[in-house]
Amino acid sequence: MNQVVLRTPAGEAPAPAASYDDLVARVRAGEFGPDPSTQRIAVAFSTRQSVRHEGREGGYRNEVLSLRLGAAVGSCAVEPGELPDAAIEDCVGADLDRLLGHELRPVRVAALDTYLMHVRPHTPANGARPWSLPAGSSLRKSRARARAVTGLIDVVPGARVLVIGVVNSLLEALRERGLAYVPCDLKGGTTEWGEPVHTDAFAELERCDAVLASGMTLGNGSFEPLREHALRHRKPLVMFAQTGSAVLPGFLGSGVSAVCAEPYPFFWLDGGSGIVHRYHGETPGAAR
Known part of the structure; x- marks a missing residue:
């Protein structure tokens, strides 16, 4: 698999983001790798979970939106039941630049996470x-x-x-x-x-x-x-x-x-x- 090369000097990590909006702007400008408008989401899905651990009195529920780009999967948790089904359909086949500007914040966060997982995996x-x-x-x-x-x-x-x-x-x-x-x-x-x-x-x-x-x-x-x-x-x-x-x-x-x-x-x-x-x-x- 080809690794995406960051547009930073060899051996140097990107500078810390000054704010969340700053990080998004830098991604959209192509500072970290390929133009996100050229990267399309192949798979979008949600994961729902309910749990009560053995020996614990209470439990909890999780729901997470995830997007896949190549080998990278980015995610954003949502309050259970709050993510419209149409949001998942809206993500499939869409380019990441469009999703970075999506009307729903969880979609925007999942899109940013997916892009950065693609260009800066956890290594x-x-x-x-x-x-x-x-x-x-x-x-x-x-x-x-x-x-x-x-x-x-x-x-x-x-x-x-x-x-x-x-x-x-x-x-x-x-x-x-x-x-x-x-x-x-x-x-x-x-x-x-x-x-x-x-x-x-x-x-x-x-x-x-x-x-x-x-x-x-x-x-x-x-x-x-x-x-x-x-x-x-x-x-x-x-x-x-x-x-x-x-x-x-x-x-x-x-x-x-x-x-x-x-x-x-x-x-x-x-x-x-x-x-x-x-x-x-x-x-x-x-x-x-």
């Missing part, structure tokens, strides 16, 4: 460090992924982490590290341990020492304010990304301190072993 040459997930139950794999994610948060024990996108395995892993947390999710509710889940993450930012956020923030439009806050306050921002796994490494050094990237197929789709890809950037104000 060591592009800064990715593989982390193996064991075969086994969904809970075993969830806990293994949680350790990969939370290990990227460079703070001292006792620090308070704002968690945006509540995953109980992540909260469990933070507890094991001796870190406090403030759970936030638009769905509200309570955690596995009966803790209230806040619905306004921005109201909690000032009292937290670090932020751990889902890539779903790309799909709902809350990523940019989070990135700007982290950059302005030199606060660690770690992203765990099924949505936008190839997009978020582009912000390392521009507000994002680390990324745990998990492209399709996700850990909950297969009982076999798997891999996530960890990216490390500079951690503002980190304890050494």
Whole structure:
């Protein structure tokens, strides 16, 4: 398979994106590789999942839009039931430049993720460090992924982490590290341990020492304010990304301190072993 060569000097990574819109503009200008108007989506599909791990009281549902370009699959999670069926049909055969300007944000994010997966796959040459997930139950794999994610948060024990996108395995892993947390999710509710889940993450930012956020923030439009806050306050921002796994490494050094990237197929789709890809950037104000 032919690899796409980046339009950057040999041995140099592209400069960090100044904003989400800046990254999109650079992609559309062909800075990272071929003109996206020449790249057409062959396959578009959605994946729906409902889960309740053994031994857990609560469960959750996922729905993800994915687009395929060659060997690359890019994704964006949506709230279950919110993606019109027509959106999938609209993507098939469309060029990526058109989809980057689509009226639906999840389509735009999935298109950007697909393009960047195509030109900057998760390889060591592009800064990715593989982390193996064991075969086994969904809970075993969830806990293994949680350790990969939370290990990227460079703070001292006792620090308070704002968690945006509540995953109980992540909260469990933070507890094991001796870190406090403030759970936030638009769905509200309570955690596995009966803790209230806040619905306004921005109201909690000032009292937290670090932020751990889902890539779903790309799909709902809350990523940019989070990135700007982290950059302005030199606060660690770690992203765990099924949505936008190839997009978020582009912000390392521009507000994002680390990324745990998990492209399709996700850990909950297969009982076999798997891999996530960890990216490390500079951690503002980190304890050494």
